[in-house]
């Protein structure tokens with residue numbers, strides 16, 4: 001099954017196209033060309049260059065957060081529109097679970113949430129131990145475990161053991177294919193929304209304080 | 210030729226299907242007003258969140274109502290700016306994803322140009338005028354107040370803008386001081402519709418000669434707020450006259466500047482577009498004072514909609530223009 005997988009939810013944005021035999025192509029955006037809304041353009045160039053038609057896409061997945069609000073929304077809109085109009089299943093991947101697949105052992109996967117806050121969840125050998133939550137700098141310092149992230153600057157707010165994750169698009173492909181195998185797709189494709197954790201009224205109050 | 214229009218520049222999620230001649234087959238608008246009301250104005254993060262929830266369904270609904278299928282759509286036209294960048298990005302991304310998935314041509318449209326083209330849609334009287342140029346267009350809304358000279362299709366010369374607040378913004382702020390909540394413009398219009406517009410005196414422009422085509426509404430807004438503070442009795446007992454007088458002062462500024470420019474540039478007609486162009490007092494005053502033909506869009510097309518975006522996009526597309534998937538949002542795009 002050929003699936004197209006998007007991650008614009010956290011740095012680095014990436015897209016991977018592949019099937020059970022492996023990656024057909026993958027792209028990881030790095031600065032300065034890391035604008036998440038350029039990913040579709042680059043993906044379309046890959047399809048053209050490799051002579052693959054869009055109709056070969058049999059499933060779409062997207063990292064739906066928690067993460068950058070704007071980036072996640074862009075990814076979710078890309079994925080749900082493409083899946084809906086191609087008439088293929090859509091799979092929603094949690095951002096912290098995606099990070100956790102890169103690490104053996106017990107670790108807190110975190111993504112900066114702005115204003116010195118973090119989205120985080122604890123994993124042990126890729127299995128989730130607790131729910132996604134919002135952590136502040138103090139919470140982060142109190143964590144009694146390894147912290148993993150794709151963001152280098154996380155270690156500035158944290159004195160414990162930090163492991164920088166180098167994102168592998170192949171992991172996203174693997175997770176997507178597993179979802180497909182389990183029939184774990186989004187029921188109403190157009191209904192998919194990002195996972196925010198931050199309520200809007202909280203953001204509004206903070207912005208207007 | 211069939212065009213799909215997508216508009217998400219502010220707080221309404223809109224999609225539309227139109228035919229080549231500007232005939233509207235569907236014009237769908239998912240209003241977010243109820244979500245922003247409690248905050249007293251548009252909260253950009255709420256707008257972006259709601260757009261991303263609504264965009265897919267809005268497009269599907271527009272197609273359904275038009276009786277067309279996506280395969281019959283020849284062009285995807287989307288607002289690229291100006292507007293709230295987070296909101297614009299949702300419409301743009303949806304348009305790009307459709308273009309990617311279905312190999313449809315894509316074009317990004319300036320929102321202000323969209324408003325101008327609301328005048329040329331098949332249902333507007335201007336669409337039946339064979340040569341309307343030169344045409345003077347007043348764009349007047351909560352975000353914009355500017356005079357644009359068109360010597361032909363798709364050419365624009367901005368001859369005057371507001372120095373401070375947009376006209377709609379000034380009314381909204383006045384309404385907020387009266388405790389009417391958001392959006393205040395329609396409430397002021399409704400209350401003032403039966404009031405005496407000459408009951409109270411509000412100031413006009415203070416720089417009449419130096420910049421004949423520029424607008425300013427901050428002085429009027431300040432005078433309005435000051436009036437509310439100093440005259441609680443009038444506000445309590447004569448709110449209809451107060452709102453009518455304030456609205457009248459604002460409209461007089463718009464009308465005076467517009468007609469002066471129309472005269473100086475020797476145009477054949479005047480068009481008025483944007484949210485405030487739905488205002489009945491503005492329509493009546495301008496029609497009464499102008500010796501040139503004055504054109505307004507249908508009221509439902511005065512406010513933001515996707516039909517105008519679809520049509521402006523079609524005009525560009527017919528000239529061989531289109532965009533690729535690098536299309537991006539521009540919050541401060543000018544004409």
Ligand SMILES: [Zn+2]
Nearest residue numbers: 350483512513
């Ligand atoms: Zn507008």
